[in-house]
Amino acid sequence: MTDLFSPVTIGDYQLKNRIIMAPLTRARSLIGAVPMAELKAEYYSQRASAGLIIAEATAVSKTGLGWLDTSGMWNDEQQAAWAKVTRAVHDKNGKIFIQLWHMGAAVTTDFLDGQLPISSSNVNLSGEIRTPTGRKQALSEPRPIKLEDIPDVQQEYVDAAIRAIAAGFDGVEIHAANGFLIDQFTRDGSNKRQDEYGGSIDNRIRFALEIVDKTVQAIGAGKVGIRISPTNKVWGINDSNYRATFSRLVEKLNGFNLAYLHVLEPKPDSGHPMETIDYLTPELRSIYQGNLIANGGYTKASGDKAIATGAADGIAFGIPFIANPDLVERFKVGGELATPDQETFYTNDAIGYTDYPSMNATA
Ligand SMILES: Cc1cc2nc3c(=O)[nH]c(=O)nc-3n(C[C@H](O)[C@H](O)[C@H](O)COP(=O)(O)O)c2cc1C
Structure with a gap:
C-alpha cells in the first residue's frame, strides 16, 4: 500500500518518503537579511529525514521583505550563507527547496524607509506587523506597480531562483x-x-x-514548485469567485510540468485554527495532472489516508516539524509528538529552534 513512507518522484528528484517539511518563517537572520548560516544549517539538517524540506519564505528583494529578521536571496552574501545550509542538508542525504517570497502590500513603510509598498493596486490589506524599530505598524495603502515595471518585479523571482540553485538548493517554491x-x-x-x-x-x-514560465525557463520545470492557498483570508485577502479563479490557475499550471503544486488548505474536520471559507483541494486535485502536495492540519493517520486514497502525492507538515526534528522517525514508530513553544517561533537564537531533542535523546 502506498503511504507516507513510500518513495515518490517529484520533478527531477526521487524522494525517500512523502513527508514534506512545510515552509516555516522562523526569523534567525542577521542585519541585511543574511541567514544565520550555522544555526540554520543545524536546524534544517536536523530535519533532513523529511522526503523534502521546503525552506522558509525568503525575500526576492528588499522591497519584498517586511517581516522582522527574515532572510533574502538577492545578493552574494545571502547566497553564500544559504550555501552552507544546503551543504549541511545534503551531507545528511536530505533534499531542500527554498520558498521565494515577495510580500507586496504586506510590507509596512518602516521597512521601506518611509516609501509605500508595491502591489497590484492601491487596495489596503488589513493587519499590522512588528517593524525594525520594535513597534507594530498597520499596513498602508500600496502603490500599484506600473505596467512597464512588471517585468522587473517578475525578474526578481527569476534572479533569486538562479541564486538559489547556485547556492545548492534542489529547487524553488514560488510563494x-x-x-x-x-x-x-x-x-x-x-x-x-x-x-x-x-x-x-x-x-x-x-x-x-509569467513568473512560473520565466523561472522554469531559467532553472528547469523539475526544480520549480508553486504554493497556493485558495480559500484562506490572510491579510483580509479575498476573491469574489475563488473556485473559478483557482481552478483556472491550476488548469493553466498543467502546461508547465512543474515539480509540484502545493495547496495550503486545512481540511474542514482537522480542527485547524486557520480561517478558511471552503475546501477546494479535491477539486483542484482532479484538475491538476502533476504531483499535488496537500497541507493544513494533517496528522500521520490523515496523511497516510490521503496518500493511500490518492487525494495527494505528498503531505506537508508545518507546526509538527518545529518541535519534532525527527518527525519522520516518530511517525514510523508511533512516537509521541512534542508541542512547540509559540513564544520562540520568530525569535532570533537557538532556543526553541535547534534545541528540540530527537526521540532517542529524550528517551
Ligand atoms: C511559525 C510559522 C511560520 C510559517 N511560515 C510560512 C512561510 O514562510 N511560508 C508559507 O507559505 N507558510 C508558512 N506558514 C504556514 C505553514 O507552512 C503551514 O501551511 C501551516 O502551519 C499549516 O500546516 P500545519 O497544520 O501542518 O502546521 C507558517 C506557519 C507557522 C506556524
Whole structure:
C-alpha cells in the first residue's frame, strides 16, 4: 500500500518518503537579511529525514521583505550563507527547496524607509506587523506597480531562483499563497487593475503564470514548485469567485510540468485554527495532472489516508516539524509528538529552534 513512507518522484528528484517539511518563517537572520548560516544549517539538517524540506519564505528583494529578521536571496552574501545550509542538508542525504517570497502590500513603510509598498493596486490589506524599530505598524495603502515595471518585479523571482540553485538548493517554491504579492494579483479583492494584469481571471493569473514560465525557463520545470492557498483570508485577502479563479490557475499550471503544486488548505474536520471559507483541494486535485502536495492540519493517520486514497502525492507538515526534528522517525514508530513553544517561533537564537531533542535523546 502506498503511504507516507513510500518513495515518490517529484520533478527531477526521487524522494525517500512523502513527508514534506512545510515552509516555516522562523526569523534567525542577521542585519541585511543574511541567514544565520550555522544555526540554520543545524536546524534544517536536523530535519533532513523529511522526503523534502521546503525552506522558509525568503525575500526576492528588499522591497519584498517586511517581516522582522527574515532572510533574502538577492545578493552574494545571502547566497553564500544559504550555501552552507544546503551543504549541511545534503551531507545528511536530505533534499531542500527554498520558498521565494515577495510580500507586496504586506510590507509596512518602516521597512521601506518611509516609501509605500508595491502591489497590484492601491487596495489596503488589513493587519499590522512588528517593524525594525520594535513597534507594530498597520499596513498602508500600496502603490500599484506600473505596467512597464512588471517585468522587473517578475525578474526578481527569476534572479533569486538562479541564486538559489547556485547556492545548492534542489529547487524553488514560488510563494503564490497567503495574501502576498502574487496572491494580490490573483484575487479580485486586491487586484483592481484595468490593464492586461487585471479584470478577467486570465488577466489576474497572468502575473503568477509569467513568473512560473520565466523561472522554469531559467532553472528547469523539475526544480520549480508553486504554493497556493485558495480559500484562506490572510491579510483580509479575498476573491469574489475563488473556485473559478483557482481552478483556472491550476488548469493553466498543467502546461508547465512543474515539480509540484502545493495547496495550503486545512481540511474542514482537522480542527485547524486557520480561517478558511471552503475546501477546494479535491477539486483542484482532479484538475491538476502533476504531483499535488496537500497541507493544513494533517496528522500521520490523515496523511497516510490521503496518500493511500490518492487525494495527494505528498503531505506537508508545518507546526509538527518545529518541535519534532525527527518527525519522520516518530511517525514510523508511533512516537509521541512534542508541542512547540509559540513564544520562540520568530525569535532570533537557538532556543526553541535547534534545541528540540530527537526521540532517542529524550528517551
Ligand atoms: C511559525 C510559522 C511560520 C510559517 N511560515 C510560512 C512561510 O514562510 N511560508 C508559507 O507559505 N507558510 C508558512 N506558514 C504556514 C505553514 O507552512 C503551514 O501551511 C501551516 O502551519 C499549516 O500546516 P500545519 O497544520 O501542518 O502546521 C507558517 C506557519 C507557522 C506556524
